[in-house]
Amino acid sequence: MKLKMSRLVLLDEISKANKIIDAKIINPELLGVHLEITNDAIIFLSSNGGVNWKATINKKTDPFLEIQEVGTLLIKGRYLIEVLRKIEENLVELSVVEENQLVIKTDKVRFSLQILNADDYPLIGFRENGVELKLNPSELRKGINQTIISIDEYNKKIIFTGMNLQGVSGDNFLKIFTTDGFRISTKNISLTTPLTEDVEFTLSFKLLGELIRLLDGCKELVIYLFEGYITFVFNQNSLLQTTLIEGKYPNVANAFPKSFPTTLKLGRTTFLKALNRANLTNEEGNTPVVVLDIDQERIELSSTSLEIGNYAETLTNFEFEGEPQKISFNIKYLLDAFRTFDHEEVVVGLISSVKPLEISSLKDEGIDTTLKQLVLPLSIG
Template sequence: MDFKIKRLKLLNALSKTTKAVSIRSPLPVLTGIKFDLQENCLILTGSDSDITIQTRIEKDENLIINQTGGVVLNSRYILDIVRKIDSDEISIHTIDGALTRISGSNSKFDLNGTDILDYPRIDLSKTGTKVLLNSLILKDIISQTKFAASDKENKPILTGINFKATNHQLECTATDSYRLAKKIVSLDEDVTFNITIPQKSLDEISKIIESDEMIEMYVSDRKVLYVFNNNIIQTRLIDGSFPDTNRLIPDSFNYELDLDTHYLLNAIDRVSLLTNEQNNIIKLDMDPDKIVLSSYMQEIGSVEEILDNAFYKGEPLSISFSSKYANDAIRAFNEPKIKILFTGEMKPFIIKDYEKDDVIQLVLPVRTF
């Protein structure tokens, strides 16, 4: 293997593929990045068996190929070398077996690699149900739902985001049993599937999306493949049935609070100042004449804020909830105004955009004495 490449071009590709690599992998070869230099391109692959990221660099003025071949290089060291080497162009070639020389204008590194044949074969074929999805819509889906997924492994299915397609519609849902986030988007294709993708894998995919483009999504029984802009990302699916969350979402409401998104976020921030991570409960007291947000901790003190820029419809109502959960839910909206819909004091409440219904956030209240 022997090639010359622009440093920033290689750095960008390595930054993507290393996102799939785990330094704690039980298979030592998977702590590396596979370099596969072909006649017309360089293909970089990183994987931890849960997620695989492959990036392709085409042969052009940025990539000069002298001799094809391949090697697996430790992801941490090769990324650091390429990041810190002081040169616009880098030469990389294997010297003896898997020993690889990386050189710039004044620097030379010899890095021990692994034979490319030792890298496990990963099937990245485009099989399964095909769906076209705009990259920015996928990014929105992930950002508007991921925070509601569970971080506890005792219920693995809840650590993912559920993608359910039917009747030209895709419902994406995450829940940890205490809150729920749902995003609904329209599909051109009339396809049917119900899969749950690990939240961590989707988070890495979101970081790789750089521009507004169409993504090809291939859904199979055990994996899903994303293809876009010289990148192929494959992630395993979580086994099991995702709970039917539609029955948790009320369809009629007796109370409604309308207000500005940033105004409420700032108020929650101030009222949360006298709470802590273990006990971040705040209280909302509402009637048509006065709306008050407050918190009280016996060992710290209390705070009260009147929301005079809010509009409330309904009988008097008091409800307590986690300021963190409410804050996460409200931040998911990119619109200036939201509405909060209630059915009762100890019933889940819904947060929606003031005009659209494509994003639904549900938060469970907390009993306070």
């Protein structure tokens, strides 16, 4: 095996593939990144046994690519990453010598790394068929960031450790749902083409972290759903495949109220600053409770920390409609929820001191229902 290519392209692809690998995995062959060098492309493979990664580099993605000899290579990615970061030249030459060493050369430097036996690497099949979903990558990434706050990664019920996505045949959007039992997030994300059938699937918390990273800068995204598997195709040349979380996700959509006795319209930034001032977190990191006493004249915020002291503040710049309310919350949940919104004006709906508060954003044309946050109150008593 022998080739020349851009150092930065190689570093980027090896880094992506290596991120998938789990250093604690039992199968030693899966500790390496597998490279298959053909006459016109390099195929990168990596896996942790549950998540599989595949990327293809050719002349379109790397104009400097020059394949002189085909072959296969299995190498521990982190060692190659360290070498590539130390090299300053743009072009690198890679060649396998004596079947157990990879030589990385430039005009000035030469490195030699031990490699694994590529013949021992397991055969990985990638599914690129089934129900096809085409999404805007940046919109999906934003939706994940706005709703991931409500996932309990360590919940004993596996279904609650993930993000649920649902769609109805004929619709041109998917609904995201997440919940940890104390709060619920929902967000609509648009599809490039309408759904041809109903879909519902749940993605793991760990996978969502990978997706946030991989979707950054992605221009084109296609998703395939097939018999408990999901395959993400990024920019037509990189694939991420994994199994879906099994089980029926609870119908959390019914938890969102249809009407509210009390409605507030207020500035997000002003309210966030007040919540931050109320956040009297002690040295143990315990989050305080904030009490909201609301009527048509003012919003009174108060919190108490036995180790630190008390806080009270009155806000008057808001619109009020309905009945007075007194309600208390875990302040972290409110802070997380308000931070997910982009628009300055938000709408807050309240029912009672024991019913959830709902937050949505306000646009020029009315209330934006594509993102909603539901937060369960605490008992004032």
